[in-house]
Amino acid sequence: MNELATGCIMKHMIVSVAVAGASGYAGGEILRLLLGHPKFASGELRIGALTAGSNAGSLLGAHHPHLLPLAERELEETTTDVLSGHDVVFLGLPHGSSGPVADALPPATLVIDCGADFRLQESAEWEKYYGGTHAGTWPYGLPELPGNREVLSGAARIAVPGCYPTVSTLALLPAVAAGIVSPAITIVAVSGASGAGRSPKVDLLAAEVIGSARAYGVGGMHRHTPEIIQNLSAVANSPVNVSFTPVLAPMARGILATCTAPTTVTTAEARAVYEKAYADEPFVTLLPEGRLPATGSVIGSNAIQLSVAVDERSGTLIAVGAMDNLTKGTGGGAVQSMNLALGWGETEGLSTVGVAP
């Protein structure tokens, strides 16, 4: 293997990667994963420009002291000039900002957007939930969706899914695809505070969040709602009904999504459906019967751990998924898509091993 790898280096160009929004949480997570990517170790991937908005001019170490090898890197302005000339550009920008930046980049540049701008297919949905003009729809960076790996291989524009949609979709996909649940879905997902981003707000202060759980976006108001509906409706090949409620819990990372829907199958039958669906997925694991997912098991990893059970008394299928919102839910999902788009091994630089406890 090593001998072949050596050959690869000879044949390959060095891929230059820029990260726009490098001082935010998405940007920081992408950089963390790139620093551990085997292609970075081998020299085939080079970390180029790091850009920021108001933080431009400062050193990355002031914002991400955990990224020691890049501590002395200066953040540049997020401009076309700075980003052009890279083979890959990751965008970790506020919603609505990615469109203009992407438009100005060459069509051959692989642009991977961690924002919401290009996730939705329906412009009416975008305008209802985000406001303003819909920028468009890009290939959707969830390789686990049926047929999606082919779409992503060689794509030049990729929209990274939202964190809640990633885990919710994958927790329900086998059940919806197999038609073992009615399309009346209820999702309650508990998330850590990093999911809300790094802009300072009173209600995200540590003193407010520690020791408290609170719901938000109740009543289908959360912007990830139409994305979840879009995904599950595509899988079902017909509209599904989704009630989605997010809950903020006192932790930095992680989402635990509890997804329920009416069913008539047994736990054993449901498990069989899930086992078959995910037998070959590198990052989605159905836990053995009797074990339940915990976000603490997937921190820093690209893994989603799932359980599925049927409450026969109420006739409900309950699928629970645990995921790191910043890794598989953002930066890891982005790197996974990059790997596919560049023709690299899909799992390179991504691990199923979490940091615990």
Added chain:
Amino acid sequence: MNELATGCIMKHMIVSVAVAGASGYAGGEILRLLLGHPKFASGELRIGALTAGSNAGSLLGAHHPHLLPLAERELEETTTDVLSGHDVVFLGLPHGSSGPVADALPPATLVIDCGADFRLQESAEWEKYYGGTHAGTWPYGLPELPGNREVLSGAARIAVPGCYPTVSTLALLPAVAAGIVSPAITIVAVSGASGAGRSPKVDLLAAEVIGSARAYGVGGMHRHTPEIIQNLSAVANSPVNVSFTPVLAPMARGILATCTAPTTVTTAEARAVYEKAYADEPFVTLLPEGRLPATGSVIGSNAIQLSVAVDERSGTLIAVGAMDNLTKGTGGGAVQSMNLALGWGETEGLSTVGVAP
């Protein structure tokens, strides 16, 4: 003022209160509330025997250093001899232990059980979820249930509801009673670690719980499930279907219950139903539209803060309730019932003001 107050004391009996299981969380919370009870301040309530199991012989201060005024109190064995002779006995014992203790106490003694032994009406349900022989059914200490204040006034035996059932029932009661939801209910409730009690277990260690959210009792396995069904079916006057999933979050106290059910009403209609139902309840508050409950707002208080909204797209009513599992969910609910049973003011010693942030 002291002289005048003394006059009051002369007119009243002194009520002697014992707490069995005083070194546990339920016992500690009851003692915290009794220390702040106006009848304790006035001398009308006396804190008598404090008993424990394996902790008998040690000082309360070793277990509850936050209860400074009782720090030097020695824990006694939980025996009939020790508990007899008190007017009120609170039981904070492991499930299945309260029956024998209660049977040996005089019928006139007010016995308030914080365990599950006497909550359920159906023996088959008890045996299915708890195992062993069902001890019986006592008046159910949830004054907010229709007609229940009358039952509790003057009762000599009271079963304190479980924490999840308290907040879940009260979050859904108006909707179920008014018939504005279909009886297909999904509850996902996030709880702090104190709900699991004080027995040391690996999966409750701080290092395991901090930084992690995890589901447990998935598939209707949690013992509070039949209690929730019992309450809501009584309110609906017909069987309701309930899927209940508890989630452990990294906090010490608090439950946030997200309760959903199909509906055809609007948010305004739902709010009107809730406003009417809780207009006179001292401890249940419907928040103004646009505000959402947080457990951090009710810590140490007997309050339940609620929101209700309708997701019209999915036709779902979402009621969210925040409660302190140890106060309104255990010790506060127990004191509220004691107040009613003794003919004291229902809210004495109980506050709607939480400790925040």
Added chain:
Amino acid sequence: MNELATGCIMKHMIVSVAVAGASGYAGGEILRLLLGHPKFASGELRIGALTAGSNAGSLLGAHHPHLLPLAERELEETTTDVLSGHDVVFLGLPHGSSGPVADALPPATLVIDCGADFRLQESAEWEKYYGGTHAGTWPYGLPELPGNREVLSGAARIAVPGCYPTVSTLALLPAVAAGIVSPAITIVAVSGASGAGRSPKVDLLAAEVIGSARAYGVGGMHRHTPEIIQNLSAVANSPVNVSFTPVLAPMARGILATCTAPTTVTTAEARAVYEKAYADEPFVTLLPEGRLPATGSVIGSNAIQLSVAVDERSGTLIAVGAMDNLTKGTGGGAVQSMNLALGWGETEGLSTVGVAP
């Protein structure tokens, strides 16, 4: 009893209290304590104007949902007109803002400043650590300092001590006063995030603070340093040398101060000194030998729990103090001083019972 109590009210004046900066943490804590104050229950204390800066015009419930009884109160502008006409005005304003507000209030108004403006005696110290012009020096609201209760009784202007100085001073006071330590003191104090106030800053976001401990103000830079030196030098009646390092830990409330100094006495001798010093103090408790303070034991209470021990090998006295920074460290200390100034019972409305776990 109500009739008799009514008689008491007739004899007393009603004291009107305003809180400036009511939407902040200090203001919220003062209001929490006033709501539980017996003089509020009896009608002798009335909560008057609540003012704010940028939050003026909004309802208190939007900022302090835990203060349900005041949820509908509208926040007014912090002006002389609004604050005048109250008997007591609490100031919970940014450092440097209290001077002008206080100057404009009548001399007979009891003004209690939770900020730093009037704590220091040396103008040079103020200017070095806070910048700008020193507003002056007021009676220092730490009743436990020798002779200070007399000063505070009847005072019309009171400077509430800083949170770190309160617990550090009281942890060391007996040792320094008795001369059993050399004046070469090292203090490392761990604090929760509420101590940093409620202004949104990136480094106080929940995602930054949770899961992390970090030092700040290292090298004697923290503004509480001169205040600690001032207190301990007064007690010692000669200059003491203090190294003070604060540490931010992932909790909302609480300070644990570890205070060390060279000594030649034994643990037993040190304990005897502390026992004698605090025998009659209502809010300072020396724990029994073998028990160590935890901030979790004092949350929401006005108590300081202390331990003292001597490491004979290194010849070091180690005094550890636990305190709630918002209660005894801010709002509780303020109410304690108000009680003294008004001639009320010093402990009224203040408890040594914490909310735990």
Added chain:
Amino acid sequence: MNELATGCIMKHMIVSVAVAGASGYAGGEILRLLLGHPKFASGELRIGALTAGSNAGSLLGAHHPHLLPLAERELEETTTDVLSGHDVVFLGLPHGSSGPVADALPPATLVIDCGADFRLQESAEWEKYYGGTHAGTWPYGLPELPGNREVLSGAARIAVPGCYPTVSTLALLPAVAAGIVSPAITIVAVSGASGAGRSPKVDLLAAEVIGSARAYGVGGMHRHTPEIIQNLSAVANSPVNVSFTPVLAPMARGILATCTAPTTVTTAEARAVYEKAYADEPFVTLLPEGRLPATGSVIGSNAIQLSVAVDERSGTLIAVGAMDNLTKGTGGGAVQSMNLALGWGETEGLSTVGVAP
């Protein structure tokens, strides 16, 4: 490099590694690091027997769900038979248990003990702090100590340092070695709960630890005290005086050690000493002036981040170090020593990049 690596594989034996105590935190962390070690990826390192005490017979996945690739591995009994035949044996056993296990293994086996049994040189110290008979003294696995890399290269027995001694020693080493501080050292170190191990105890329950900071081992009682003294006295080449107080904070991982000592130098002089001392150390970083260490920056990494400043007013040098107690403080330190002992690259499988936020 790749070509040479290929050659290495050909020439090298496959190194077989066993982990005793694999279900504990130390064992889990070692396994996490081994799964990410390049020699594991290349096939040169094989993870052999995983053993446990009372958990023998169960699957690793039941204890470490974050180690997905090993989830199906069955834990064996910790016996000589099981451990023999491996090239490397890591011991993550209770203090006092490693001696007999190590004695029974062949002298050529590389045994790396994460317990305390072989850390101390003085038997009297061992007996005073740990009780029982001192098992002996092994090469001390802190490569950053002067001359220690040579000792560890090729060693067959290595004692991994305690977590507190690792960060405390390295925070003070340059100052003590250069003689710029007086040997009167005060250390207050804040640690997360994983440092206390995985045995269930009431005072380590999440409900007890969350929301609370508490001191323990006050008065020089903590077992790491003599180890810190041993290290710093060796560096100083004369006895140093150390007061050490550990504090438990509500986080899972991480130690922040605040280390102070009298000095007459300036901050600039102190920084120059530290910069020189650690210029070539791969895992110890002096942060730029003005930045302070946070444990949140080193989670999961083998890095120690340091600051040093002088409080000229009090004449105190304050060195603060942040470290992950389970990585550099246990499992990472162990792997670093293994790398040295086997002649591998010292930093292989170890990163300075943490998982944040």
